[in-house]
Amino acid sequence: MFPAESLPSFLVFAERLNFTTAAAELHISQPALHVKVRKLAEAVGRPLYMRQGRKLVLTADGEAVARFARERAEHLEQFLAELEGEHRDRRVVLTAGQGAYMYLLNDVIARESTRLRLLAGSRTDTIAQLRDGQAQLGVTVLEDLPEGLDTVPLVTFPQTLVVQRDHPLAEYDEVRAADLDGMQMVMPLPGHPSRLMLERMRAAAGIEWEVAVEAGGWPMMVNFVELGVGAAVVNGCVRCDLPMIPIVDLPPVSYYALYRRGALADQRVARMLDEIRRSLGST
Structure with missing residues (x-):
């Protein structure tokens, strides 16, 4: 028989991945929490967590049980709220x-x-x-x-070059990838999707630039442009007081x-x- 009563406790454990912390939050003893998790694992027939070095991580089955527990809790919360006439307040x-x-x-x-x-x-x-x-x-x-997952398109922006006001490109209405050849660039961190896209663009256009600094997030990148470190390519949704010039041969961002x-x-x-x-x- 599946021990459904153990699901709320397992969900807390799955979110904390620490028996001491989870047991304290649940106001039960660690042995009692171990028993609840063990009963669920026995019902599933496979381990729900494992140790990696000094950390506990969920197995694929553990993630599935946690997902089920979370959805079950949400449905119960929604049902009770509707009964109480509080559906709009959650x-x-x-x-x-x-x-x-x-x-x-x-x-x-x-x-x-x-x-x-x-x-x-x-x-x-x-x-x-x-x-x-x-x-x-x-x-x-x-x-x-x-x-x-279901998706709904919201808004699309051009990718734009951000430069200082006295930059040679500052008065342009639009630029192309080739115009970035030889520039000092403020780049996203390695592995970021925007960084990968820019590297693909550089290779396709056959241009070179110098990475002046790597920064995480548009605000930090724009800040470095303001300080004169280099130019940056950002999504057109970014708002700043510097010149922002659309790059016409880069795909828009949706x-x-x-x-x-x-x-x-x-x-x-x-x-x-x-x-x-x-x-x-x-x-």
Whole structure:
């Protein structure tokens, strides 16, 4: 028989991956928590966690059980809230990256802060948090649509070159990749999707530049441009007082809303998506 009563305790353990911390949060003893996790593992027939070095990590089966436990808790919470007439008061968990929060979602967050709980991370984090049920709605840049999630296009921006006001390109209406040849560049961190895209562009255009500094996040990159360290390529949604010139032979950047299939059956999620689309003029 599946010990469903152990699911809430396992969910806390799965989120903490520490028996001491999870047991304290649950107000039970560590041995009692071990028993609950063991019973679930016995019911599944496979380990739910393992040790990697000094850390505990969930196995694939453990992640599946945690996802089921989270969805079960959400459904129960939604059911009880509807019974109590409080459906509209529960918070939607929104996940997005730094750029989306700073340049796209400010108005929505200001208006809807009491209805939102926010998670922040990379594009990979956003997709993972939606898939495993930590978040209900996400906003991020996508080049390829992820499997298992529904997507709605929100807004598209050109990729732009940010330079100092006295830069030779500052008065241009548009530039091409070839115009970046020989420039000092402020670059995203290695491995960042934008960095990979720029390296592909450099190779295709047959140009060279010097990496003056590597920085994480558009605000830091723009700050280095202001300091005269070099030029930077950023999404056109970035707002700053420096010249921003569209790069016509780079593909535009498209932001999407993402959610698990069936998530819009929850009126709170559907309403929040509508609010985001209205604020960005994408309805």
